[in-house]
Structure formats: C-alpha cells, structure tokens
Amino acid sequence: MAKHRPYICGIDAAMDVVGGKWKGLILWALHEGRRRTGELRRELPGVSEKMLIQQLRELEADGIVHREVYREVPPRVEYSLTERGVELNDALSPLSAWGQRHMPTIHAQREATSRA
Amino acid sequence: MAKHRPYICGIDAAMDVVGGKWKGLILWALHEGRRRTGELRRELPGVSEKMLIQQLRELEADGIVHREVYREVPPRVEYSLTERGVELNDALSPLSAWGQRHMPTIHAQREATSRA
DNA sequence: TGTGGTACTCACCAATTGGTAAGCATTGAA
DNA sequence: TTCAATGCTTACCAATTGGTGAGTACCACA
Numbered sequence: 001m002a003k004h005r006p007y008i009c010g011i012d013a014a015m016d017v018v019g020g021k022w023k024g025l026i027l028w029a030l031h032e033g034r035r036r037t038g039e040l041r042r043e044l045p046g047v048s049e050k051m052l053i054q055q056l057r058e059l060e061a062d063g064i065v066h067r068e069v070y071r072e073v074p075p076r077v078e079y080s081l082t083e084r085g086v087e088l089n090d091a092l093s094p095l096s097a098w099g100q101r102h103m104p105t106i107h108a109q110r111e112a113t114s115r116a
Numbered sequence: 117m118a119k120h121r122p123y124i125c126g127i128d129a130a131m132d133v134v135g136g137k138w139k140g141l142i143l144w145a146l147h148e149g150r151r152r153t154g155e156l157r158r159e160l161p162g163v164s165e166k167m168l169i170q171q172l173r174e175l176e177a178d179g180i181v182h183r184e185v186y187r188e189v190p191p192r193v194e195y196s197l198t199e200r201g202v203e204l205n206d207a208l209s210p211l212s213a214w215g216q217r218h219m220p221t222i223h224a225q226r227e228a229t230s231r232a
Numbered sequence: 233t234g235t236g237g238t239a240c241t242c243a244c245c246a247a248t249t250g251g252t253a254a255g256c257a258t259t260g261a262a
Numbered sequence: 263t264t265c266a267a268t269g270c271t272t273a274c275c276a277a278t279t280g281g282t283g284a285g286t287a288c289c290a291c292a
Contacts, residue, residue: 006223008161010215011140011208013222017215019135021280024127037239045124048281053240062222073289074238084218091214092127098207099126099133102200106129106178107122137250153269164251169270189259190268 017062018088022047022055027081028096030065031089034080064088133178134204138163138171143197144212146181147205150196180204 007013018024022044029035029043041052056079059065064085070076081089123129134140138160145151145159157168172195175181180201186192197205 005162007215007219008141009144010212010217010219011144012215013219014211014215015135015140017222018211019131024131025124028125028127046121051280061225063225075288077239088214091210094207094210095130095134096126098204099123099128099130101126102133103123103126103129106133109177109179167250193269
C-alpha cells in the first residue's frame with residue numbers, strides 16, 4: 001500500500017486509493033455489476049492472480065469494494081462496489097472521459113519520443 | 117514512465133498520465149498559476165529534486181505542462197499548464213472532492229489495520 | 233482412486249522506482 | 263578570488279513492486 005503520512009490534498013488521498021496498478025480497471029469493471037474473482041481476472045488482460053487479489057484486498061481495506069464469500073464447493077467469491085466505491089467511480093468518470101479523448105495522442109507521442 | 121501497451125479504457129490512459137508519485141500534486145499546484153522550479157519544490161513537502169524534475173519532464177512529454185526557460189543568470193524556468201493540462205485538472209476536480217470527503221476515514225482505517 | 237474447478241497463499245527472483253549526495257555552468261556581488 | 267543562487271544531471275544504492283510457479287483445501291464426479 002502506501003505511506004501513512006497525512007495527505008496534502010484531496011487528489012493526494014484519492015490517488016493513494018485508486019493509484020494501484022490495476023485499481024482503476026477493477027473499479028471500472030465492477031461499475032457494471034458484481035463479479036467473481038475469475039471473471040475479473042478474465043476481464044483484465046495481463047493481470048496475475050497475485051496482483052488481482054492483492055489489489056482487491058487493498059480496495060476492500062479502504063472500503064471501496066465488498067467481498068462476499070459463498071460457502072460452496074468449488075468456492076465462490078463475489079466482489080461489488082460499496083456506496084463509497086460507487087461515489088469514487090462517479091468521481092472518476094470525468095477523468096475517464098478525458099482519457100478517452102486524449103488516449104490516441106498520448107499513445108502516439110510516447111511512441112514517437114521513445115524512438116528518439 | 118510506463119509501458120507502451122494499448123490502453124484498455126479511458127481510466128487506464130488517464131492513470132498512466134497522472135499516476136506518477138507527485139503528478140497529481142504538481143498539477144494541483146500549477147492550477148493556481150505558473151511556478152518556478154524552486155517554488156514547486158517548496159510547495160511539495162518531501163519531493164526530491166530528482167523526482168520533481170523527472171515528473172515535470174514526463175508531464176511535459178505528455179503535453180500537460182509547458183516549460184519556459186528564461187536565459188538569465190541565475191537561471192529561471194517556469195512551468196505552466198497547457199490547454200490539455202487545464203482540461204485534465206478540471207477532470208480531476210471531482211476526484212479531488214471525493215478525496216477531501218473521505219480522507220479522514222481512509223487515513224484512520226489504514227492506521228487501524230496496520231496496527232492489527 | 234484420481235481429476236477438475238475455484239480462490240487463494242507463499243517463496244523466490246527480477247525489474248522498477250525512489251533517495252542521497254555530489255557535481256556542473258553561469259555571473260553578479262562581497 | 264570566492265561564494266551564492268538556480269536548475270539540472272549523474273552515479274550509486276535501497277526499497278518497493280511485480281511476475282512465476284508451485285502448493286493448499288474442498289468436494290463432486292467419473
């Protein structure tokens with residue numbers, strides 16, 4: 001996770017919660033509804049099992065996602081957004097729109113500068 | 117910086133741009149107007165010179181900040197937001213508000229769980 | 233008796249990131 | 263002649279993060 005220093009501002013705090021390598025993507029996936037662990041893994045191309053679970057645990061600790069275990073065999077675990085998680089996702093949506101808009105340019109610029 | 121893989125969604129792209137350790141804070145500081153290097157350093161408690169400049173370079177490469185050098189002695193360099201940077205900052209503001217709202221709880225929860 | 237499916241957990245190693253401290257160039261002022 | 267101020271850059275090391283692959287527990291089912 002991160003350091004326990006006092007936050008400098010709201011951005012600082014929000015970034016600390018959502019800044020993990022896969023957290024934005026996890027949140028976005030859960031936006032569409034609850035998901036089993038395996039479903040999430042399949043929806044996030046490239047995530048390792050270790051990472052996925054670690055990030056989910058951190059989000060859970062921050063009160064963003066809710067983890068529900070069904071005592072079945074084989075085991076079933078479902079993740080969903082808490083109320084706070086829904087709020088966070090809403091707050092993320094302008095950022096998402098910005099990303100959509102600028103994604104092609106950014107990608108192209110990085111390709112270009114890495115060739116130089 | 118990060119990998120040159122294609123982005124999965126807008127959040128993915130935006131996080132790639134703004135996810136650096138100090139970038140959110142730099143953006144927030146520049147929101148209030150142009151800043152000299154030394155001013156930024158003093159406004160971000162704990163940042164090292166190396167990190168500050170590295171993050172500024174990356175933001176510049178992504179077209180978020182503009183760097184202007186005045187040929188004086190001692191040298192003067194000023195950073196300001198580009199149009200794209202202003203847009204990004206606007207998109208960040210709901211996130212900032214969310215952070216403000218939840219910052220005390222999050223901080224407290226992390227303190228608690230780290231004691232456990 | 234053995235295999236499959238699910239959600240983890242762990243140990244180990246490699247890659248990335250961050251911190252520290254020093255150095256450089258320039259020129260006006262002491 | 264030496265120093266301070268400013269914005270960088272570099273080398274080196276430590277800490278953090280991420281990937282891989284194996285192992286665990288459980289029970290249904292063949």
